[in-house]
Amino acid sequence: xxxxxxxxxxxxxxxxxxxxxxxxxxxxxxxRIRCRKRDISxxxxxxxxxxxxxxxxxxxxxxxxxxxxxGNFDNTLVKYGLAKESTPKLTEIITLPSEPxxxxxxxxxxxxxxxxxxxxxNNRWIPVDRWLSECPSECLVISNADRLLAWLRSxxxxxxxxxxxxxxxxxxxxSIKLGKLKxxxxxxxxxxxxxxxxxxxxxxxKNEAKTILxxxxxGRFDKDKSAYSSAFxxxxxxxxxxxxxxxxxxxxxxxxxxxxxxxKVSIIFNKRYSSGQLLQxxxxxxxxxIFPCNKQMIExxxxxxxxxxxxxxxxxxYEGTYIDQHNFHNRYxxxxxxxxxxxxxxxxxxxxxxxxxxxxxxxxxxGVDIKTIATIVGNSPETIMKYYLAxxxxxxxxxx
Numbered sequence: 412x413x414x415x416x417x418x419x420x421x422x423x424x425x426x427x428x429x430x431x432x433x434x435x436x437x438x439x440x441x442x443r444i445r446c447r448k449r450d451i452s453x454x455x456x457x458x459x460x461x462x463x464x465x466x467x468x469x470x471x472x473x474x475x476x477x478x479x480x481x482g483n484f485d486n487t488l489v490k491y492g493l494a495k496e497s498t499p500k501l502t503e504i505i506t507l508p509s510e511p512x513x514x515x516x517x518x519x520x521x522x523x524x525x526x527x528x529x530x531x532x533n534n535r536w537i538p539v540d541r542w543l544s545e546c547p548s549e550c551l552v553i554s555n556a557d558r559l560l561a562w563l564r565s566x567x568x569x570x571x572x573x574x575x576x577x578x579x580x581x582x583x584x585x586s587i588k589l590g591k592l593k594x595x596x597x598x599x600x601x602x603x604x605x606x607x608x609x610x611x612x613x614x615x616x617k618n619e620a621k622t623i624l625x626x627x628x629x630g631r632f633d634k635d636k637s638a639y640s641s642a643f644x645x646x647x648x649x650x651x652x653x654x655x656x657x658x659x660x661x662x663x664x665x666x667x668x669x670x671x672x673x674x675k676v677s678i679i680f681n682k683r684y685s686s687g688q689l690l691q692x693x694x695x696x697x698x699x700x701i702f703p704c705n706k707q708m709i710e711x712x713x714x715x716x717x718x719x720x721x722x723x724x725x726x727x728x729y730e731g732t733y734i735d736q737h738n739f740h741n742r743y744x745x746x747x748x749x750x751x752x753x754x755x756x757x758x759x760x761x762x763x764x765x766x767x768x769x770x771x772x773x774x775x776x777x778g779v780d781i782k783t784i785a786t787i788v789g790n791s792p793e794t795i796m797k798y799y800l801a802x803x804x805x806x807x808x809x810x811x
Contacts, residue, residue, distance in 0.1 A: 419462055426469045432479060433472045435465070442468045444475075444493070450523065450589065451484065455493040480691045480698070482588030510592055512551040513559070513579070514543050519591070520582035527686055528737060538575040553583070556597040569605040577602055584696050603793055612799065614769035619757045620652050626747050639729050641743050646715050647726040647734065651763070653708055655770025655788050657694055658763060659683035662734045665723045669712060676709045678702040680789065684733045693789050700789045739763070771799045 426435055434445045442464050443456045457471060458464030471491050478484045488494040511519070517539060527536060542563065543551065550559035563572050580598035587596060615623070626632060627645040650661055663684040670677045681699035682691050692698050704712065718724075720731040728734045744763045751757045767788070774784050781792045790799065 419460065419465065422462060422465055426465060426472075429469075430472055431476055433476060435468055435472065444468065444472060446475075451479065451486075453488065453493075455488065457493070482590060484590070486590075510553065510594065511586065513553065513583075514551050516553075516582050516586045516592070517543055517579070520585055523585070524686065524688075531686070535575050535578040539578055542575070553592065553594055553597065556601060560601050573602065573605050576605070588696075603797070612768055613759060613761055614765060614772050615757065615759075615761060617773060620766065620769060622751060622756050623748065624649055624652060626751060627743070632747050632750050641747060643729060644726075644734075644739065644743055647739075648766075649711065650726065651766045652770065653711060654678070654702055655767045655774075656680060656702070657683065657767060658736055659685045660693065661726055662724075662736070663689060664725045666717065666725055667723060669725070676704040676712065678704060685736075689733075695789060697789055700786070702787060736763075768799050771795060 423435060423437070432446055432448055432451070436443050436445055437460045438456070440460050441456050442458050442460050443454060445454045446452060457468040471493070475484065475491055478490075485491065487496070489496045521536070542559075546559060546562050549555050550562055560572075560576075563576070576598060580596060580602060583592065583596045583598055586592040624645065627641045627648050630640040630642045633640050647661060650656070650664075651658065654661075660680045660683050663682045664678070664680070668679045668681065670679060679699055679701060680693060682689060683694060684690070685694075693700060715725065718727050718731070720727040722733070724733065726734060740763055745760075748757070748760050752760045771784060771788055774787075775781065781795060785792045785795055788795070788799075
């Protein structure tokens, strides 16, 4: 049904533009809220199709989306006035659901995820599948997470355990956000005590990062027949060099996430694009973090071209969609880094993600305190010290 009132039509369009997972529709002079997601699906009528009714319906939608992204969504819809609370009969026995075990949490996590990249499947999913099917049943209880770690340590090294165990932590975090698990996540603590060799952490020097960036900018390694120059992605590379953000956060960044004030400019990291999905919040479960921009960063942002695209992305792909990390790494980053290394212009070949390790290490060596660094990059000081800082191989000890 089309709205007769043009003002109401425009107001409805504006309201839907501000919504993410919900849509307001009109049906027979009444408004209704529709949601079709994997974990939430409903269609509920609200008010008459008037401006006042639309205002009230929009308020309901905002409350629902706010709760959803905070993990407090009321599946009964009673909280939002979309359903009536049912009162159990006096003879009815209500059984509170027990918390899921690790196997159930893991299977739910996999069901909500698309097909993972091959490397993720091989390095993370397969080990977790094997562990949870082979471990003693008592290890599947969340409160016995320490027993699971003890069992794993009897078979594998800490270095091998770390990556798959961090995936279990992510699955448990998701279960907590969905309200399926009320207890905390013990795997964050367990990961912090694993003894992972920090000597394997390597970084680029600032000069090496500049060398790589210049190679992207001038397109010196572009193939003659290629219509897509590496220069197109130079802004994306420079942004990560200057912020140390995760690739998934830079890919999801929109122009609305850059806040220009009177004197200060800040960048809000509150979502990420990973495995073909736009996900809210950062990788480690933080809703959002603020990155303060210095003068050089402000100048850099001012020179970035605003490439037209449907999602208002700061760094879209050539096709105007989200950058495919796998393709970028294989078609641009790896070939350029390999050629620079072969020409002995840089000392090593590292992954694109390692720019994050480099940025964090640069800041610490420049005298920024560890707590400030942790706030800026979105990791705990303990995580930074253990997994992100590289040793300084060029240090000269003072003579006695």
